[in-house]
Amino acid sequence: MARLSIQDARNAVLEHVARVESEQVALDDAFGRVLAADAVAPNDVPPFACSAMDGFALLAADTQRAPVRLKIVGEARAGHGAGIRVRSGTAVRISTGAPLPDGADAIVRQELTESADEDVLVSEPVAVGNDVRYAGEDIARGETTLLAGTLLGSPEIGHLASLNIAEPPVVRQPRVALVSTGDELVSPGPELKPGEIRDANGPALTAAVRAAGAQVITSVRVGDDREATVATIDQALRGADILCTVGGVSVGPHDHVRPALERLGTREIFARVSLKPGGQVCFYVTPEGTLAFALPGNPASALMAFRVLVVPAIYALLGRSHTLHTTRGIAGSDLPGVIGRTTVVRCSAEMHEDGWHVTPNGEQGSHILTSLLGVPALALVPEDRELLPAGEPVDIEFVG
Ligand code: AMP
Ligand code: MG
Helix, strand or coil: CCCECHHHHHHHHHCCCCCCCEEECCHHHCCCCEECCCEECCCCECCCCEECCCEEEECHHHHCCCCEEEEEEEEEECCECCCCCCCCCEEEEECCCCECCCCCCEEEEHHHEEECCCEEEECCCCCCCCCEECCCCCECCCCEEECCCCECCHHHHHHHHHCCCCCCEEECCCEEEEEEECCCEECCCCCCCCCCEECCHHHHHHHHHHHCCCEEEEEEEECCCHHHHHHHHHHHHCCCCEEEEECCCCCCCCCCHHHHHHHCCCEEEEECECEECCCCCEEEECCCCCEEEEECCCHHHHHHHHHHHHHHHHHHHHCCCCCCCEEEEEECCCEECECCEEEEEEEEEEEECCEEEEEECCCCCCCCCHHHCCCCEEEEECCCCCEECCCCEEEEEECC
């Protein structure tokens, strides 16, 4: 079977994803979550007309004969009204954010006045509404201000607080199960025995899952044994929205993941995509609708396949658009490509006058994780290019 392009593979994955259910969380816990329902303003913001400046509340008509001296009849501070009506010939001292006193229709900022305790000299005329913030000027009651699917950052959280939405509905975090395969893998700990290596993918994928806004419900390891692989995957699938296995997807005698997934009744949607590194990735759906990605074991391959296919799946489960911060850059030096595969080149990026220049960050082998360290940008060299010469434009994705 011909390898799918990464776009076709993404689309094939997204066909099998529906948004998961929502839950309510306290605003303090809402950062980084995805809003599950449109936010509709239950009140005006600001809730009342108020001053935009420190100065004096007065009648604009009085200032038309400026310079003019007005009698100070009271003070309005933030959180406290003046409790007095402003009439012609008078003014109320006012602070930023204080309610506009009854009768007043304009503010003169302090810099345009000279005041003593009793009265104020206004040096310039102002128009009605000058430096007044009217009720609902920022948000009018009934307005839809945030759409479902919005990622909640600090401005959105402040905004929800000003709307008195203390427990916003957010999309439940997708549950991801990780299964790392390989007899050679061990966790950080005692010295390695001959043939052993540290398990880098388990911790790296756990971090990648969290960065994408999902949670890891289990991360386990299994040796290269068919029955153990079947049993481990079967167990890991329970309660998961997504299963990611890593390693053991080739066709060698010790590659058990694909036969195990088939034994468990999963349906293969595609095997292999035209991506380098990471092209050995396979995608299955279980009878219960759980998405199962079999990622290749080489660390750079695993992370690239995760980024290209699993991140969009997590976003879709969250109801977020899967657009991956793609922009256009310029090859800062020759970028390697492979005919028939989209090559993801791990790059450093520098801003120049004509935009981002990207340069490979060292050795690009699929086993080399160091070329991903500190990398801000991935350059996507298209399938029909064996080499993308320095100076040519190239699509880049910033690593978020
Ligand atoms: P595999 O896909 O199982 O054939 O593995 C390909 C290569 O990636 C082998 O050199 C493995 O030792 C290595 N590898 C597989 N899984 C991991 C892992 N979790 N951490 C680090 N390297 C791994
Ligand atoms: Mg292996």
